Amino acid sequence: MARRRGGDVVLPRWLRRPARFMQRVNAGEVEPPRFGASIATAALLGATAIYGTLAGGHLPQVVQSVTARTGLAIAQVxxxxxxxxxxxDVIQEVGLDGWTALVGFSAEGARERLSALPWVEGVAVRKIYPATLEVDITEKKPFAIWQHGNELSLIEKDGSVIAPFDGGRYTALPMVIGVGAREAGPEFIAKVARHPAIADAVRAYIRIGDRRWDLRLKNGVTIKLPERDEALTLATLASLDRQKGLLSRDITSVDMRLGDRIAIGLSEDAAEDHQEAMRKRYKARIAGGAQI
Known part of the structure; x- marks a missing residue:
């Protein structure tokens, strides 16, 4: 504030007009409006309330309260x-309390909360005035059942765990078992799928030592595959099954871990039949040699 010589005060430019107005009021040149004091008091209180609301960060709550009580509360989801x-679960994460107003509702905040639900891959939250909220969910797609210890989980194609498996409509999904099966399973299942006859016969894909795979077939036969050359070994297995019906025979296992030979495990009945056939052949050879 500046002072002139002689002690006169020079007001800032923005205060000069209000000061002249007050001088006119004091001189009786301006008649105040009726109820002017009441109006001024109400304005002062209103301004104070607005300032307190803004300073305290309560504006969103005030908007919610006012709009909810004037008919804009969310009535449908x-x-x-x-x-x-x-x-x-969706409504719980959206966070409605019966008085939540659509105007001040944070759709982005609701979307973030909903995205944390186990099955949710993506979600869109839209406000439809005057009082409707629309939630459009895209869910994850289970690819296989993963057995780890005594627990079963549904996993996606990239191996990510979705949720515990408790039966239901996903029982037909392929099962992968063992350490490393969750990560390596999808790629290996794709290799087996190139041979539909084998893929249709598989009950479970078992990861052994996180190094190689066993195939457990629906008829109980176990196929032991090598650590390397899985694609070539599966092609060989498919060829043997087409030509000789290998997988439909009375066997317990097919060990293909050694590249130069295949070991076939016979069932108990098949083993006894095989031994009996060998004894008969041996006796026939002995008998033939004696006649000579």
Whole structure:
């Protein structure tokens, strides 16, 4: 604030007009409006309330309260795209309390909370005025069942765990078992799928020592594959099955871990039949030699 010589005060430019107005009021040149004091008091209180709301960060709550009580509270939530995600879980994560107003509701905050649900791959949250919220969910797609210890989990094609497996409509999915099976399973299953006759016969893909695979067939036969050349070994197995019906025989296992030979494990009955056939052949040779 500047002072002139002689002690006169020079007001800032923005205060000069209000000061002249007050001088006119004091001189009786301006008649105040009726109820002016009440109006001024109300304005002061209103300004104080607004300032407190802004300074305290309570504006969103105030907007929620006012709009909710004037008919803009969220009355309906439409959930689409959810097969495994329950609507109860969706509404709980959306965070409605019966008075939540659509105007101040944070759709982005709801989307972030919903994205954390186990089955949710993606989600869109849209506000539809005056009082509807739409939640459009895209769920993850299970690729296989992973057995680790005594626990079963549904996994995606990239090996990510979705949720525990508790039966239901996913029982027909392929099962991968063992340490490393979750990560390596999808790629290996794709190799087996190139031979439909073998793939249709497989019950489980078993990871051994996180180094190689066994195939457990639906008829109980175990195929032991080598650590390397899986694609070539599977092609050989498919050829033997086409030409000789190998996998439909009375056997317990096919060991293909050695590149120069294949070891066939016979069932108990097949082993006895084989031994009996060998004894008969031996006796026939002895008998033939005696006649000579």
């Amino acid at each position: 439409h959930v689409v795209g959810n097969d495994e995600t329950s609507e109860i």
